[in-house]
Amino acid sequence: MKVLEELFSTLKDFQTMVSGVDSSVDFSTLNSSAISAKKQIVNILSADIYKRLLNGEGELKEMLQLAVGNLTMAKDVPFDVIRKRKADVDVYKYEMENMRRSYVDNYFNAMDSLISILESDEKDPVKWKDTPYCKLRENLKIKSTDEFNLLYPIDSSYLFFFRTIPIQNEILDDTMADYFVRAEKKEELARRLKRALAQLTVATAIRRFDLIELPATIRNLYEDNTSQRQASNEQSRLLELAADLAKSAMETMQNVDLTLSEPETNNIETETSFNRPEDKIYLMS
Numbered sequence: 384m385k386v387l388e389e390l391f392s393t394l395k396d397f398q399t400m401v402s403g404v405d406s407s408v409d410f411s412t413l414n415s416s417a418i419s420a421k422k423q424i425v426n427i428l429s430a431d432i433y434k435r436l437l438n439g440e441g442e443l444k445e446m447l448q449l450a451v452g453n454l455t456m457a458k459d460v461p462f463d464v465i466r467k468r469k470a471d472v473d474v475y476k477y478e479m480e481n482m483r484r485s486y487v488d489n490y491f492n493a494m495d496s497l498i499s500i501l502e503s504d505e506k507d508p509v510k511w512k513d514t515p516y517c518k519l520r521e522n523l524k525i526k527s528t529d530e531f532n533l534l535y536p537i538d539s540s541y542l543f544f545f546r547t548i549p550i551q552n553e554i555l556d557d558t559m560a561d562y563f564v565r566a567e568k569k570e571e572l573a574r575r576l577k578r579a580l581a582q583l584t585v586a587t588a589i590r591r592f593d594l595i596e597l598p599a600t601i602r603n604l605y606e607d608n609t610s611q612r613q614a615s616n617e618q619s620r621l622l623e624l625a626a627d628l629a630k631s632a633m634e635t636m637q638n639v640d641l642t643l644s645e646p647e648t649n650n651i652e653t654e655t656s657f658n659r660p661e662d663k664i665y666l667m668s
Contacts, residue, residue: 386417390448401452420454435509449493457486498541534581538598551584565643579632586628
């Protein structure tokens with residue numbers, strides 16, 4: 384499988400789309416990273432959409448090239464460091480992290496733009512609306528990136544929203560569906576439940592996803608340029624955030640549950656509102 388050759392005619396074309404690519408590197412060297420990148424992107428777009436974009440042209444094709452190219456280079460950074468060290472070229476840790484961060488940011492931006500275009504195309508020439516992720520979205524309570532971003536900031540990332548569609552669906556099935564049914568006619572409670580759902584979705588994504596798959600809003604909280612940063616500390620801070628979000632969501636659900644369990648106090652039933660002889664309850668003055 385020659386992933387990059389399918390997208391780029393020459394290495395120069397690849398360098399035009401992806402900055403910082405060494406001229407000494409060829410497509411065969413990058414192919415293993417490119418295969419991994421393609422698999423990750425196809426998981427979101429579907430194989431059929433990927434193929435149609437690959438054979439297309441214009442902005443959609445360019446966004447696909449940017450996404451595959453930059454994700455390939457992000458995955459290749461560790462191997463690139465090894466190649467340079469073998470060539471007696473020193474590479475500092477902060478330089479490696481800066482390169483990887485830049486490639487990841489470019490990948491996210493490309494995928495966000497690509498999905499945004501597909502979402503807004505009413506003619507839908509590539510049948511985006513028929514993909515599994517889009518179909519699954521019909522059952523969700525939070526159905527769009529913009530709505531999710533208002534409930535919990537995800538850098539308006541279309542990519543992250545679509546990556547978390549199965550997670551949101553799982554949480555609804557396992558935990559929250561009944562809450563939404565009970566709060567169906569109570570707009571304020573439904574809104575609070577949606578925020579809890581967004582928090583649980585993000586918390587679960589933090590636990591399951593690699594740092595590279597999280598939106599910039601979350602990644603930037605824990606990435607820095609210092610060589611002293613340790614992966615174990617980074618993971619610990621991410622898990623703390625996930626725990627805080629889950630705790631906040633559960634507290635919201637408990638409060639909503641209490642509110643829904645409270646008896647209605649405004650409805651007066653005349654049959655039970657007055658003393659009757661058989662009650663054996665008398666008011667005495």
